[in-house]
Amino acid sequence: MTSTAHMTSDGPPGPAVQAPAARAARISKAYGRGDARVVALDEVSLNLERSRFTAIMGPSGSGKSTLMHCMAGLDSVDSGEVFVGDIEVTRLDDKRLTRLRRDRIGFVFQAFNLVPTLTALENITLPLDIAGRKPDQTWLDTVVDTIGLRDRLKHRPSELSGGQQQRVACARALVSRPEIIFADEPTGNLDSRSGAEVLSFLRNSVREMGQTVVMVTHDPVAAAYADLVVFLADGRVVDQIPEPTAEKVLERMKGFELPGVTS
Numbered sequence: 001m002t003s004t005a006h007m008t009s010d011g012p013p014g015p016a017v018q019a020p021a022a023r024a025a026r027i028s029k030a031y032g033r034g035d036a037r038v039v040a041l042d043e044v045s046l047n048l049e050r051s052r053f054t055a056i057m058g059p060s061g062s063g064k065s066t067l068m069h070c071m072a073g074l075d076s077v078d079s080g081e082v083f084v085g086d087i088e089v090t091r092l093d094d095k096r097l098t099r100l101r102r103d104r105i106g107f108v109f110q111a112f113n114l115v116p117t118l119t120a121l122e123n124i125t126l127p128l129d130i131a132g133r134k135p136d137q138t139w140l141d142t143v144v145d146t147i148g149l150r151d152r153l154k155h156r157p158s159e160l161s162g163g164q165q166q167r168v169a170c171a172r173a174l175v176s177r178p179e180i181i182f183a184d185e186p187t188g189n190l191d192s193r194s195g196a197e198v199l200s201f202l203r204n205s206v207r208e209m210g211q212t213v214v215m216v217t218h219d220p221v222a223a224a225y226a227d228l229v230v231f232l233a234d235g236r237v238v239d240q241i242p243e244p245t246a247e248k249v250l251e252r253m254k255g256f257e258l259p260g261v262t263s
C-alpha cells in the first residue's frame with residue numbers, strides 16, 4: 001500500500017467533502033422469534049466521519065454492541081446497508097468479509113483479547129503476521145511510541161497492567177492502519193488512571209494520525225474525550241452532542257437512565 005495516513009492537516013489538499021469512514025443506512029436487527037423477539041436495532045442511520053472520535057452511549061440493552069458488531073462486519077443485519085469506505089459490508093460473502101475485517105477494520109474489545117503466550121510486540125503485529133504482511137517499520141515505531149510501551153515490548157500480557165494491556169490491544173488495532181477502529185467499552189475493565197491512558201491514546205490516534213475511532217462507553221468522562229457523542233435508546237439514535245463535556249453528557253443521560261419509568 002502506498003497510501004499515507006490520513007492526517008488532520010490544517011488545510012488542503014483533499015476534497016472538501018469526504019465520504020464517511022463508515023456508515024449505516026437504516027439498519028435493523030432483531031434477535032429471537034415470537035414472544036422472545038427483541039429488536040436490537042430499529043432503522044439506525046449513522047455516519048462515522050473520517051478522522052473523528054465518536055462515542056456511542058445509551059442504556060444497557062439499547063443496541064450499542066449490536067451496532068458496533070453490525071458496522072464492523074462481525075454480525076449480519078436484517079435490513080439496511082452498512083458501508084466501510086465505499087465497500088458495502090452487507091453485500092459481502094464470508095470470504096470477503098474476513099478480508100475486510102482483517103485489512104480495514106480494527107476492533108478493541110472490553111476484555112483485551114491478547115494472546116497470553118505472545119509478547120506485547122508479537123500481539124501488536126499478530127494481525128499482520130496472520131495476513132502474511134510485513135509491518136511498515138516506521139509506522140510500527142510511531143504506533144509503539146504513541147502507546148508509550150517501548151520498554152515493555154518483550155513483556156507478556158500477564159506482566160502488564162490492565163491499562164498497558166489495553167493500550168497493546170489498541171496498538172494491535174492501529175498497526176494495520178485500518179479505515180476505522182471500533183472499541184466496545186475499551187475502558188470498562190480499567191481503573192480511572194489506566195482508562196485515561198487508553199482514552200488519551202485513542203484521542204491522539206485521531207488527532208495526530210488521522211485515525212477514525214468509534215467507542216462505546218457508559219462513562220461521561222470517557223465520552224468527553226470524543227468529538228461527538230451519539231445516544232441510542234431502544235435500538236434507535238435519539239440524540240447527538242457535538243464537542244461533549246462530561247457535564248453535558250451526564251445531564252443528557254439523566255433523561256433515560258431511570259429504570260421503570262414509562263412514558
Ligand SMILES: Nc1ncnc2c1ncn2[C@@H]1O[C@H](COP(=O)(O)OP(=O)(O)OP(=O)(O)O)[C@@H](O)[C@H]1O
Nearest residue numbers: 031032038039040059060061062063064065066067
Ligand atoms: N445473541 C443475542 N441473542 C438474543 N438477544 C440478543 C443477543 N445479543 C443481544 N441481544 C439483545 O439485543 C438487545 C441489544 O443488545 P446489545 O448487546 O446491543 O446492547 P448494549 O447496548 O450493548 O448493552 P450493554 O450496555 O449492556 O452492553 C438487548 O436487548 C439484548 O438482550
Ligand SMILES: [Mg+2]
Nearest residue numbers: 064065066184
Ligand atoms: Mg454492549
